[in-house]
Amino acid sequence: MSNAFTTHPLPATAGAETRSLDAGLIIDPSTGAIAPNVSMSVNNALAPGDGAFSADGVADLADLPYLYARWTNPTVRQLEQRLAALEGAEDALATATGMAAIAGTLLTFLKAGDHLVVSDVCYAGAVELTQRVLPDLGIAVTPVNMARLDAVAAAIRPNTRVIHCESPVNPILRIVDIAAVSALAHQAGAVLTIDSTFATPVATRPLSLGADLVIHSLTKFINGHGDVLGGAVIGRRALVAKIRGRAGVYLGATLSAQSAWLILRGIDTLYPRMRTICESAGAVATFLETHPEVEQVVYPGLVSHPQHELAARQMTVFGGMIGFRTRDPKAAAARLAERLRIVHYAFSLGHQRSLVVLLDTAEMMASTFRLSGEALEDYRAFASDGLFRLSIGLETAADILADLDQALTP
Template sequence: MPEIAGFNTRAIHAGQEPDSLTGAVAVPIYQTSTYKQDGVGGLRGGYEYSRSANPTRTALETALAAAEGGARGLAFASGLAAEDTLLRTVCQPGDHILLPDDAYGGTFRLVASVFARWGVEYTPVSLGDLDAVRAAVRPTTRVIWCETPTNPLLGIADIAGLADVARANELLLAVDNTFASPYLQQPLALGADVVVHSTTKYLGGHSDVVGGALVAADAELGERLAFHQNAMGSVAGPFDSWLVLRGLKTLGVRMDRHCANAAAVVDFLAAHDAVSAVHYPGLDTHPGHAVAAAQMRDFGGMISFRLNGTSSQSGEDLALAVCAGVEIFTLGESLGGVESLIEHPARMTHASVANSPLAVPADLVRLSVGIEDVDDLIADLDQALAQALERGAHSSASTA
């Protein structure tokens, strides 16, 4: 087979040759825990026990490495399982981690409530400010943990700039690429050491699987991660691997639609009087727009926005009313599926960072824009905003 350059071709074919026995085009689901050995130590294809390796998971891990342009891909039971394995591989008690100052709540909880008890220290820092990152590095710092775009404020970090800081200080740069996906952004090509994914999101793409992944740029790091993956055991099962593998095949075409729909929704929100701010890196006014335009193919399907309070209700009350008033958007956590989701981060996905330096605004709403007809999505938000404002006006009138 000739060398494959295109993303979509790699996503469909890497690690997914037709089955040698039957010619089946789809990778089989090897729903087995163990394998017959041809004599003691005589393994067929290197498989002995499915915690250590499974052919369906191998296909996914090969495809993930190809999608991100890495040396080794590894699939896990969840995104947090992948994060936990990575940090336990490269950190030890007494080490220090730099986190985004608007990191995903689950990542902050893992570091602040689990690793901190193990003696690992951390500092939240604005990763968009490279001078601030340099100033936060300590002799004990081991990892710069980057999300770009961030969850839920859609902050942007300069991956190549962070890679320079990491190399100058002999640190590992890990990039959570979940919001962008490998179709929109290639952190390893920009100098990152390892990419992290919640494959539950855009890679799976259909809200029917929970999973995680690591892709290492360097084969030696990949081997170390693979050892800990097996030793810790939080691996993706064969059916979950198959679902993510199936989702990966259509990632490119889905992301094109997510991005186009999100851009139209952003235009609507930015012009609405009830909206005080829209967080989306595709906006010229976004502080990270130039960096995002340079390192991303497009700006993604995630949006967050804040709401103006009125004389009768706070911005938080209005945000909650909008979340309750939508009919096509589904109120729910997670993101990256074909269906559009809406949520209130302060009370839902980011409740774990309440009263911390990473607390998110109470008037913030987060959207995962799906691939429905965009006119329907805009009409749904329009009616939800109108209904919320009208309810507040009635409430004010009744108390006057």
């Protein structure tokens, strides 16, 4: 049995929501089961003549029969096909975490002597990996505000192999013009990777805007229930095959079958969840703009967002993430942590429950971003002394509003 694509054929006219439910679906030939099986076997019996395989020299491990679960697994492969369909891509690799997808991708396309241009603000783990670990391996790294296209162009060098960014960026919700950055990357012969965790494929399709690879933390909106870690990198088959060989086989970043099954279950409701979440996020952002304790709200769907026009061009919905600033943020954070009853005061995002946390600018600079000069001013334009990062969940919007209101009011 080959683990190459064996998708249930869909009419060419099938819409995105239909594909999100159906792609990768393999009806179990022995039982007719429609829901995916959790295939727990670490190894699979080989057919006579299959021989012994070495990962080395195989162009695409996904072309081999299932033989060892660190390489490929039937349940994980169904998830990969579903993810590829969500992003309109040829293939996907599912990984144990979002960080494994980022690290596996960068360590596939970068070697000593190469150069990476990375967004100066993005997920803290990605910032710390690129700015602290990669230089130890002889990889030069230039952090840049990706919203300044002239700065991106100036940062590119003859040995730039990868440009990595997010849109909207975690945590300040700055938007990156993916089509424009992709033109710059391709002029330079570099691979553009977009971490689209905040947007989800429901809002933005980075590959259709010219990105080469899309990365997700599946831990967030795509699984959506706060009960499993996972990641993915999605794009052209030849690129994904390279990452599969390194990240899966040598770095051991493989996702487990149980986690894949849970994430497949999460994806079944991705579109309706995101519809509800985005609608509530719009209502909460609008409400917060009128709240006497709130000084600024950052939400791509608000006309007050400095890049609202770009967001409207690049996003079909504006996502579930909101940033807001209050007077005396530390006191407000203490009130939120103590008084919230519906929203949880906690890290992470993209769950069924709303979550909020204060990201103090001085602390973020000391621990992670280390920005100065214009880059720091650019950050402070969104976050000032501290930004509350609010991830909207599936509660009734009026309940989220009322809970935030009672907790914010001194």
